[in-house]
Amino acid sequence: MIRSLYDYYVSSSLNLEEVLEDYVDNFFLKKNSEEKAAQVIKKSNEITKLKELNGISIKNREFKEHYPNYLDFAKVIKSSLWFTLQSSQTKVLGVLNVANEWDKTINRRFYIVDKETFRNNIIQIFKEYQIMENVPKDHYSGDIGSYSNELSLHERYEAEKIQTAKQFEEGIRWFVWKTIVDYVIKFDMKRTDPFVKRQLLLTIDAASASRDIKRIARNLGIDWDTIVDKQIDMTLIMKSSSHISLHNADYGESIDTIKFLEEFEKTLYS
Secondary structure, three states: OEEEHHHHHHOOOOOHHHHHHHHHHHHHHHHOOHHHHHHHHHHHHOOHHHHHHHHHHHHOOOOOOOOOOHHHHHHHHHOOHHHHOOOHHHHHHHHHHHHHHHHHOHHHHHOOOOHHHHHHHHOOHHHHOOOEEEOOHHHOOOOOHHHOOOOOHHHHHHHHHHHHHHHHHHHHHHHHHHHHHHHHHHOOOOOOOOOHHHHHHHHHHHOOOHHHHHHHHHHOOOOHHHHHHHHHHHHHHOHHHHHHHHHHOOOOHHHHHHHHHHOHHHHHHO
């Protein structure tokens, strides 16, 4: 059955990376070689405008239109003379690839946009280029190909979001501890001091990464105030051993995220 690939994917349970893989395996390779698919991926990753888009999307993460949409990625692809001379199917593959890479790198670090929202926006590229394909009957249902899953796309993304939030909560505690521990020890701060918590909150707010960490916490549905308040109390209670505990603590992937955010400006302009 000839069908719009947008309609084909919009009701599926595939995430963006799986849409990319499914499109290559079930449609692109029917008309092109594996060498051509690999060339498209390589060419799209090398486009100069992509770095510019990454920088802009990071800087504008607080704006109303705070993430690049499918048309923005299409402009990146069309900025390449090589892609300009290619078919619509090839341009679509290029867009899916750079959008997926953006999601896995920039969005993973900064959590600029909800991943489900981003995925649903990017697959509109199929509608933009009017990509119609002969879809086999056994691929007609919402659960496509080898990615068939009992969970809906929304349920899959929600489960991933909960896991990310759990890791990021650990990162927030790490960030608070790291930011205030030296002050707590140096000035022998005590919980009984009525102004100590306010002082430490101001110190946390003044930290270079605080704004971004708060934004990510908000996007992940994390109660920033409660976590920070509890961590301040814990730091004041355990100040005698906190410095040792800080360096020995294992925060997994969350520590990399916080370190990246802490060095945000240097990372952005390097």
